[in-house]
Amino acid sequence: MCDLCVGTADDGPMARRGVLKLGAAAVAACAIAPHALAAAAKAPPKPENILSPNDALTRLMKGNARYVEGVSRRHDFKHEREALSKGQNPFAAVLSCADSRIAPEYCFDAARGDLFVCRVAGNFASDDVIASIEYAVQVLNTPLIMVLGHESCGAVDATIKSIKDGTTLPGHLPSLVAAISTAVKATQGEAGELLNNAIQRNVLLNVEKLKTSGPILNTFVDGKKLRIVGGVYKLASGKVELLV
Ligand SMILES: [Zn+2]
Numbered sequence: 001m002c003d004l005c006v007g008t009a010d011d012g013p014m015a016r017r018g019v020l021k022l023g024a025a026a027v028a029a030c031a032i033a034p035h036a037l038a039a040a041a042k043a044p045p046k047p048e049n050i051l052s053p054n055d056a057l058t059r060l061m062k063g064n065a066r067y068v069e070g071v072s073r074r075h076d077f078k079h080e081r082e083a084l085s086k087g088q089n090p091f092a093a094v095l096s097c098a099d100s101r102i103a104p105e106y107c108f109d110a111a112r113g114d115l116f117v118c119r120v121a122g123n124f125a126s127d128d129v130i131a132s133i134e135y136a137v138q139v140l141n142t143p144l145i146m147v148l149g150h151e152s153c154g155a156v157d158a159t160i161k162s163i164k165d166g167t168t169l170p171g172h173l174p175s176l177v178a179a180i181s182t183a184v185k186a187t188q189g190e191a192g193e194l195l196n197n198a199i200q201r202n203v204l205l206n207v208e209k210l211k212t213s214g215p216i217l218n219t220f221v222d223g224k225k226l227r228i229v230g231g232v233y234k235l236a237s238g239k240v241e242l243l244v
Helices: 012-026 034-039 053-069 077-083 127-139 154-165 173-187 194-211 217-222
Strands: 092-096 115-119 144-150 227-233 240-242
Touching: 053 092, 053 144, 053 227, 053 240, 092 127, 115 127, 127 144, 127 194, 127 217, 144 194, 154 173, 154 194, 173 194, 194 217, 194 227, 217 227
Parallel strands: 092 115, 092 144, 144 227
Antiparallel strands: 227 240
């Protein structure tokens, strides 16, 4: 059993129907057991996380400002553990790179139970990532998604070099290249530095992919219940620059 199975915030019958629709891909690590559906009726453990999409973004960026200024809050891990033992209602989902220098909970000064984080080198929305985010949106009522790229992304840089040199990377790395190559090819020839341009374009393309992903995410976006934004993390300052 994983955390996804323990308990959820409640969004009434729609959320529970959504669980049934999600299917195996949405919860690759485990099946959603009937007891999880019963737990969905419980009150969310963090009432302060029930926010509009815009308020969620404001809170996220205020957390980043604290992180940048070096005034991050002290988090009470013991109290949080107890509060979150029976459920979760994160106020934002973050699709970030796996780069060890990018830590969403740190850079947004967030506690456990606040962020639903999916990480993959190159921060692109694969089917598995989309399924995970669908779970956050439909079942956990998360009102905000941020696709978070970062400066000097090695995955984007490797894709640029692979395309430029016409080489095939070893192992499973070509799957990253395939996912990121659209952004690289779209920015080739543009003014400015190719790596930075491709990093930004990769974020924007994945924001658009999530916004138009049916049948769950696009429905929530159209209903103004979900906002999807993109940002780039600046390595030296820690600041997240919003792109959209
Ligand atoms: Zn990266």
